[in-house]
Amino acid sequence: MSTDTTAGEATTTSGYTKAQAKALDAKLAEATNRLRAAMGRADNAANDIHRAAGDKTGYFHGRRHATWELSLDDAIDTARRVAAGQVDVLGNRAAGNLRNAPHRATAALHARDIALEEIAAAHAVVEQLEQVWRDNGRWSRFFMVPGGHIHSSTACHTLHVTTQIGWLPDLSGESEAEAVNAYGSVLCTHCFSSAPVEWTTKAPEPVDPALCPGSKNYVPGANLRLCSPRGTCPECGQTVSVTSRGNARKHEPA
Ligand SMILES: [Zn+2]
Ligand SMILES: [Zn+2]
Incomplete structure (x- = not known):
């Protein structure tokens, strides 16, 4: 709305x-x-x-x-x-x-x-x-599962009947942006299907400055046949450990 x-x-x-x-x-x-x-x-x-x-x-x-x-x-x-x-x-x-x-x-x-x-x-x-x-x-109305996501109604199908859900009446009549401003990127993607993805629970995790930005990204040409698969991170050029899908494990920048 x-x-x-x-x-x-x-x-x-x-x-x-x-x-x-x-x-x-x-x-x-x-x-x-x-x-x-x-x-x-x-x-x-x-x-x-x-x-x-x-x-x-x-x-x-x-x-x-x-x-x-x-x-x-x-x-x-x-x-x-x-x-x-x-x-x-x-x-x-x-x-x-x-x-x-x-x-x-x-x-x-x-x-x-x-x-x-x-x-x-x-x-x-x-x-x-x-x-x-x-x-x-x-x-507009906002409801929050304690420690969880924000929904626009208590009838959201992602909720179990037994889920305790709290009202956020302070946000009534406000926009989705206000809800994100107050509680962070925890909007339910089902209830707020038109909200920008970075406001929802699908928002990417914030980038950790202590990690190479290539962490968790796909490593082209990684050797997956090794006991502990590894490859060359395209971001930092280091030889890094990769998952079975070829994604770089978390690592520090060079
Ligand atoms: Zn929902
Ligand atoms: Zn790297």
């Missing part, structure tokens, strides 16, 4: 200011984190419900990882009965003290209800803020 930085008033193509874009995306990043945290609490509560229902983990239905035996719906049904005092439904499967079983079931069910409400609230905020973005020209 192109941005207009010629005038003093820095605006995106839609007229939404960069400051507005950054402020909105900062809120969105926060809401996304809230959503993720609430989903984590809902998962924990669901596990507590399974325990309160006397459920056990195991390798069921030929699965290769351990799962609960009951479905969540069945575990909730059982936990509700336990919460109502019908501890006999647990049989000999009660986890821990039977006397505390109704209390544990009540607490787990309550924790899940709270978490589901938090999920709904955070989700509504995320949806509302995403709509503002859709309605205002879909300004």
Whole structure:
């Protein structure tokens, strides 16, 4: 997406200011984190419900990882009965003290209800803020895998579902050049296919002044039949060690 930085008033193509874009995306990043945290609490509560229902983990239905035996719906049904005092439904499967079983079931069910409400609230905020973005020209956005590459969306197919990805809301509405300026040549080549190659993860490594510039380059006429193949570096004229493909190994200038 192109941005207009010629005038003093820095605006995106839609007229939404960069400051507005950054402020909105900062809120969105926060809401996304809230959503993720609430989903984590809902998962924990669901596990507590399974325990309160006397459920056990195991390798069921030929699965290769351990799962609960009951479905969540069945575990909730059982936990509700336990919460109502019908501890006999647990049989000999009660986890821990039977006397505390109704209390544990009540607490787990309550924790899940709270978490589901938090999920709904955070989700509504995320949806509302995403709509503002859709309605205002879909300004540029940048996301970064910690210690990794910068992507233009969390939907990039090079990312695994489990990859933790962070927002860079300070860069929202900015150009790719600004992102490179702030974080270096780490743009994802898939997300930024039109960016100059030197801004992307395909950027050549910076030249090391301690090495001959012929290092790693092809050496014409190298003798690859030797035990340790070698040839004459066209840059420095030294006899250098080469790889099996005939590329000069790292070496110092003459
Ligand atoms: Zn990407
Ligand atoms: Zn050389």
